Amino acid sequence: MSNTKLKIALLVGGSSPEREVSKESSNSIAKAIKNLGHELVLIDPAYGSNQPVEEEKYFAKENYSEVKTENYVSALNSSLLSNVDLVFLGLHGKYGEDGTVQSLLELRGLKYTGSKILSSAMAMDKSMSKIMFQHFDVATPKWFVVYYKEINYNLIKEKIKKFFGFxxxxxxxxxxxxxxxxxxxxESEVEESVxxxxxxxxxxxxxxxxxxxxxxxxVLGQQPLPVLEIVPKHGLYDYESKYTDGMSEYIVPAEIPAKVSQHLQQQALLAFNSVECSNYARVDFRLTNxxxxxxxxxNTLPGMTSHSLIPKMAKAIGISFDELIDKIIKYELNG
Ligand SMILES: Nc1ncnc2c1ncn2[C@@H]1O[C@H](COP(=O)(O)OP(=O)(O)O)[C@@H](O)[C@H]1O
Ligand SMILES: [Mg+2]
Structure with a gap:
C-alpha cells in the first residue's frame, strides 16, 4: 500500500471537550500509520513540553500530565516536530479543528492533514458556514444567532415565532x-436552553x-463518499448515541432513492467547497420524509476511530481504514 517510510507526528488529545474522542480516533490512526510502515511521533499539545507521549501508557491512562490550552505553543515549538514529513491531526473541536493549531503549524512551515486555517475557522463557526452555504446554494435550515452580551429572552421568543416557530x-x-x-x-423552554x-x-x-x-x-479529495444514515435508538443523535456502541444504527449506503443520494453527494461537495475544505471532511444533513x-x-476533523462514520463510508466502497489513512497522507504530500 504505502511505499516511502515517512516520519509522521500525530497530534492527539488536546484541551477541547472532545479530548477523549480525539484519543479514541488517534489510537486507530496511530495503528494505521504504523501498519503503513511509517515512523510515528505522538504529541499531545495540551501537555506542553512534557513530551514525548508514550503510546501504550497514553492510550491506557487518563491524564498523566496537566491538560492546558496554554501548553500548545511550547508543545508545537518542540524539537519533536523538527524532522517530521507530515503532521496528522487527530484532534477534534476547539483548538484543533478551528484553525488555531493549523496556524501554529503553518508558522513552523509544517505540512498537516485536513483543512487549512480559514476553512477550519469558518467550518467551526456554524453560523459563518451557513452564510457560505447560502451563498453557494447549499440548502440549510433558517436560523439566527444571539450574542451573550445582548440576550433578551422576550426578543428571542418573538424572533422564533416570527421566523420558524417551535x-x-x-x-x-x-x-x-x-x-x-x-x-x-x-416558549417556556427558551431561557433554559439558551x-x-x-x-x-x-x-x-x-x-x-x-x-x-x-x-x-x-468527502475525500473531491470525491463524495456514499451517504450514511444514522438511526439513533432514542430520539436525538446526542453525545451518548454518538460514542456508545449499540446506541445508533448505521446504514451505508443509505436506503434512499438514487437521485436523492446523488443530490446529497452534490450538496456535500458543494458545502465542502463553500467553506474551502481540503483533503477530507464530513458534511451533516437532515433529510425530511x-x-x-x-x-x-x-466537520473538518471528523471522528476517525475504526467504527467512525467516514471509515464506514470508505469501507462501503472497498477502502479499508489503513487505505483511508494512506490516502489522507498522500493527498497532503502529493496533492
Ligand atoms: N435544525 C435541526 N433540526 C433537527 N435536528 C437537529 C438540528 N440541528 C441539530 N440537530 C440534531 O443535533 C445533532 C447535532 O447538531 P449539529 O448541528 O450537527 O452539531 P454538532 O456540532 O454538535 O454535531 C444533529 O446531528 C441532529 O441530530
Ligand atoms: Mg454534527
Whole structure:
C-alpha cells in the first residue's frame, strides 16, 4: 500500500471537550500509520513540553500530565516536530479543528492533514458556514444567532415565532458532539436552553427544527463518499448515541432513492467547497420524509476511530481504514 517510510507526528488529545474522542480516533490512526510502515511521533499539545507521549501508557491512562490550552505553543515549538514529513491531526473541536493549531503549524512551515486555517475557522463557526452555504446554494435550515452580551429572552421568543416557530434547536455556535444542544419545544423552554448553550459559547444559534432523518456524507479529495444514515435508538443523535456502541444504527449506503443520494453527494461537495475544505471532511444533513435535504454543518476533523462514520463510508466502497489513512497522507504530500 504505502511505499516511502515517512516520519509522521500525530497530534492527539488536546484541551477541547472532545479530548477523549480525539484519543479514541488517534489510537486507530496511530495503528494505521504504523501498519503503513511509517515512523510515528505522538504529541499531545495540551501537555506542553512534557513530551514525548508514550503510546501504550497514553492510550491506557487518563491524564498523566496537566491538560492546558496554554501548553500548545511550547508543545508545537518542540524539537519533536523538527524532522517530521507530515503532521496528522487527530484532534477534534476547539483548538484543533478551528484553525488555531493549523496556524501554529503553518508558522513552523509544517505540512498537516485536513483543512487549512480559514476553512477550519469558518467550518467551526456554524453560523459563518451557513452564510457560505447560502451563498453557494447549499440548502440549510433558517436560523439566527444571539450574542451573550445582548440576550433578551422576550426578543428571542418573538424572533422564533416570527421566523420558524417551535420546536426549534438551540445550540452553541461553535461546539461539536451535540454538547449544549436542546430541542426547544416551546416558549417556556427558551431561557433554559439558551443558558445551557451559553455555557459552551458566547454565540448561540437558534435554528429551525427539521423533522426527518439524519444523514451524513464524507468527502475525500473531491470525491463524495456514499451517504450514511444514522438511526439513533432514542430520539436525538446526542453525545451518548454518538460514542456508545449499540446506541445508533448505521446504514451505508443509505436506503434512499438514487437521485436523492446523488443530490446529497452534490450538496456535500458543494458545502465542502463553500467553506474551502481540503483533503477530507464530513458534511451533516437532515433529510425530511419527502427527501428535502438541509445541511447542518461541515466537520473538518471528523471522528476517525475504526467504527467512525467516514471509515464506514470508505469501507462501503472497498477502502479499508489503513487505505483511508494512506490516502489522507498522500493527498497532503502529493496533492
Ligand atoms: N435544525 C435541526 N433540526 C433537527 N435536528 C437537529 C438540528 N440541528 C441539530 N440537530 C440534531 O443535533 C445533532 C447535532 O447538531 P449539529 O448541528 O450537527 O452539531 P454538532 O456540532 O454538535 O454535531 C444533529 O446531528 C441532529 O441530530
Ligand atoms: Mg454534527
Amino acid at each position: 420546536p426549534c434547536v438551540i445550540k452553541p455556535n461553535d461546539q461539536g458532539s451535540t454538547v449544549g444542544l436542546t430541542i426547544c419545544r416551546g 443558558k445551557l448553550a451559553l455555557q459552551f459559547s458566547n454565540k448561540v444559534m437558534v435554528e429551525k427544527y427539521i423533522p426527518g432523518r439524519e444523514v451524513t456524507v464524507g 419527502d427527501y428535502i435535504n438541509y445541511c447542518l454543518e461541515v
